[in-house]
Amino acid sequence: MLEYEDAIAPEEMDTAPALRRALTARIERALTAPANGAAPTVIRVSIEVSAVDPFTWLQAQPMAERLYWSGRNQSASVAAVGRAEVLAGDASAHDGAPLELCLRKRFAHADERPRLRYYGGWAFDGQQPLGDAWGAFGTYRFVLPRFELRTTGDRTILLCNLVPSRDRERVEALCAQAEALVWPVGRPGVALPPAVTRSDRPNRATWRRMVSWALDAIADDRLQKVVLARQSVFDFLDTLPPVELLRRLHAATPNCFHFMVQPDDAVAFVGASPEQLFRRSGRRIQTEAIAGTRSRGDSARADAALRTELLESEKDRREHAFVVQAIHDRLATLCTAVQQDASASE
DSSP: OEEEEOOOOGGGGOSHHHHHHHHHHHHHHHHHSOOOSSOOSOEEEEEEEOOOOHHHHHHHOOOSOEEEEEOTTSSEEEEEESOSEEEEEOTTOOSOHHHHHHHHHHHTTOOBTTBOOOEEEEOSSTTSOOOGGGGGGOSEEEEEOSEEEEEETTEEEEEEEEOHHHHTTOHHHHHHHHHTOOOOOSOOOOOOOOEEEEEEESOHHHHHHHHHHHHHHHHTTSOSOOOOOOEEEEEESSOOOHHHHHHHHHHHSOSSEEEEEEEETTEEEEEEESOOOOEEETTEEEOOOOOOOOOOOSSHHHHHHHHHHHHHOHHHHHHHHHHHHHHHHHHHTTOSOOOOOSSOOO
């Protein structure tokens, strides 16, 4: 992999025309420069730019493929559009061998500054047929975006990802895509259309029967812990803009991972989660067990009291222990050794 990054002060990139000219020049240079040695699998060009609201930037772009990710501490975020490469599998893809092989080739010479990333996900059960709402995502779908706006701390970088094996023949088209990037000023919001109907599956009567059954099963020691769930479907007066929904979700749910995957204009997957499913570094996997919650109080003193109540609650401590044990038992079948914290924490 090759990477091109020029030392240009962010203030020199304050105007959209200047930024687009600089970006297109780097794309042309990267794809037309003679190769030295083995041909790179991925080339990235990058420019440091002035800070821009990622949601406003994302909403303004003309490309249908959009995605977003931000970390739990909100110190880093990625807003991206377009696709340089898509790695996808349909319902017949029962394992990830083809995906793993391709990614190993792409990452073989990846630079750590900044890291090469494919964004996407995998169905929880890849052997089950996909529902209508998930057809666009496939059994798995990972995207190397064409353009990424990465923010870390007070630094913002615009990246363009290039795959030379196919992009060397498309220099003019790629430069046109760079020229079409929009650089909005300010943080204009978009109104959300009102919801007109809501339906829950199962309905209220069935839900009450499920809760009664679960309580009876726990009382009879047939169950120790169960998680009941239902699906709520809303119809809106007009098309719901996913980026604006994400913006509001981001503001309403601090201390969460936030994400949006929008493969086309017809569908998007938007969410916020306080949990990290897992993090792998080499041969080490790290995960976490989150169980037991309280609503926030109206003051720091109230929050402290709720925190103490939660940590001392017998019911919540038992619930947490169930989750920890379930994760421990599952990881023990995959790992040579499993370590866990001695006690629960906030």
